[in-house]
Amino acid sequence: MAEIVQRLREHFMRQEPFGMAAPTFFAELVTRAPVVHFDGMWVISAYELVTRLCTHPDVPMAAPVFTEAVHRDNPQFVRFFRNTLSVRAPEEHMRLRSVLTGAFSGRHLATLRTRIDEVVAELLADPLRAGGTEFVSALAVPLPARVTAVLLGIPPADRDLVAARATGMMHQLSAGFLTESHPEAGTPITAAEFAELRDYVAGLLVRREAEPADDLIGHLAQVRQAGKLTVDEAVDMVLLLFMTGLDTVTAALTNTLVVLQEWPEVAAALAADPSCADRVFAEAIRLRTPVAFGSRQVARDVRVGSLEFNAGDTVILTFAAANLDPRKFADPMEFRWDRPITGNVAFGHGSYYCLGSALAGMTAQSLLRALHDCLPRIDRPLADLPWRASLAFPTPRLLPVTFAPAAAESGAR
Template identity: 35%
Template sequence: MLQDVAARRPPPGIPASAIDPFSLDFLRNPHPAHEALREAGPVVWLERYGAYAAARHAEVRQILNDPATFCSSRGVGLSDFQREKPWRPPSLVLERDPPEHDRARAVLNRALSATVMRSLRARFAEAAEELAETLARKGRFDAIAECAEVYPMMVMPDAVGLSKEGREHLLPYAATVFNMFGPDNELRRAAVAQMAPHVEWISAQCKREALADNGIGAMIHAGADAGEVTRQEAELLVRSLLSAGFDTTVHGLGAAMRSLAENPDQFAALRADPSKARAAFEEAVRLETPVQTFFRTTTRDVELGGATIGEGEKVLMLLGAANRDPRKWPDPDRYDIDRPTSGHVAFGGGVHMCVGQLLARLEGETLLAALARSFARIEPDGEAAPLLNNTLRGWTRLPVRVTAA
């Protein structure tokens, strides 16, 4: 396939780039390449994949806000579902276009509404305080393995209504899903090789009889009881929550802890006013954007950034690059919890805006506020190890040292 696409050439006037946004070197540190792609032009041709890419904020927002032209139903990864069989039944929200998308999303929106988040807040805050106090006593710990991964697992499985057994499948399953959006590279092949037990457990958990009666999963299945979706569609909607509701939050929390550890003045500002916890989380996901990329496919000839793109072309949105575009953000590489972050695309945008954003923000706000109350200081305590995933940005190890308040 790569040989075929390498022979393709972009239309005149569109800059071509040899950058591979799925190479290991790129994934370890994408920011220099992001800058190169932004400065090359509003639309760039990726020679390796025979696909277009948008790295500037304005063009990414245009794509997100025009789902009729830049569709999701042909796959949000490199694979085109019109030409290749999907590796799993497509997501009813991520990989569907309106109006089919809207019918299913309405069920998820109700299960993940602001009202439901208010009902979870006290429970989430209590767990955050418990974890923060434990970590303050430890003094030194891995902010990923002992915090960013622990906190979502303390609160989310029970909120969804999952069984107690087998929860260790949740994080590997989500990492597998996000690797599958990339090309047929080493990361994707490794994901395929180990996915079977995780997929099997997740599939079983999505069924109504496996879920507790008082959780978010049961609320989704209530949509099937009411005839808004079929029972099979309800299972796919629960699957969507389990696919995107864990790893993304883990890496958002990791980004926040890394940013606060490396910017003591910002942690001091948060500690002085823990009500800034939501802003501290929001700025961290802008800066490090846990979901770095998604593709769309054009449904017609369209002009983007002054370039004409034909029908049936894959266009890569570099969400992480857009979130550091100096055309949108002054001093974009700086972590500033007082920065107005409205308009960032860490949660996507338009009709496909992340349906679980309220849940992620609740987790980010409650945990960071608890850490601000429990820690007098947080600082790096060794070298961080970057996550290597075709879609996600984060760390697998983030050693920190804290002083208890």
């Protein structure tokens, strides 16, 4: 136990990736140390406790902590995060969440299916012609950026700039806990760029009030006109979706390809029957969970089961480990077709359950269906892949692939 806790601490401190061994580490963590308490921090991996804490009113999500430099250089960005729906008081959180739930409903998303298939086809055209590509930069990064832009209704001419600004926001967020020399550091969005982005989104909302449209910004404009949302709240929501809907999907798509390479019989089954794409995706993000952790801050002294939490304690919910808990999942390290699609916590659970889960699933399934008869084969031994340094996103940074026709693929395996 002491040794695994020490390893966890070191990884946290250095933000050092586990690489291919991530599931092995998380499985060991949940088995040997399902509850860990060190330096005022709890690391909870047991599935039952993770799901309990996800719905506990006294253990809410907390705003990230920013350095003095971020407070000084980009105060509007800090304000945005302190006001974002996830960190509002419970009633406000529910009110703002309910505004978005409508926009993410099955009925609305169904209208996006064809557009997502078109985006997938556009992005795949060149790589398929070339017979191979670097999957992360050619597909896993631009696909969610374009899908989010379609969902929101960002005009095509502005999509690349908005996606670049969203990346800048992610870098600004990580500037709160990464040193400048860290490989994940990147260039944070500046205060001027952030102010410009807010004005741009506010301008789109005003335009949608005059010219209604059936996209998410159009929906927010209607809700605002009905007096149920302020302009600032609507702008914050749009920016939040850009922050939550990009890196997550990139990591999920990339990890799914890794799982397909690790499980050749699954790749062969998908090649034979693309309708199993939903099952493949669900099991892939359980085995290699793209968002490894959620974080909470205890609001007041509270007892949960046998654990005593103190107000102010930080709680890390290890979704990646809970998904490998043998008390919940039989043969947790095995890809199993008979597991229910729902029930794993790759999209969280309870109060903060991912609003974009259905959209992410549609995006992944669209890509898997399009690729089912020429599934990409990773061109490097899996052990040699470079990994993102971020512990929060256990996923390869690069994935060089070639597209293999299905018959050759299953034959070779």
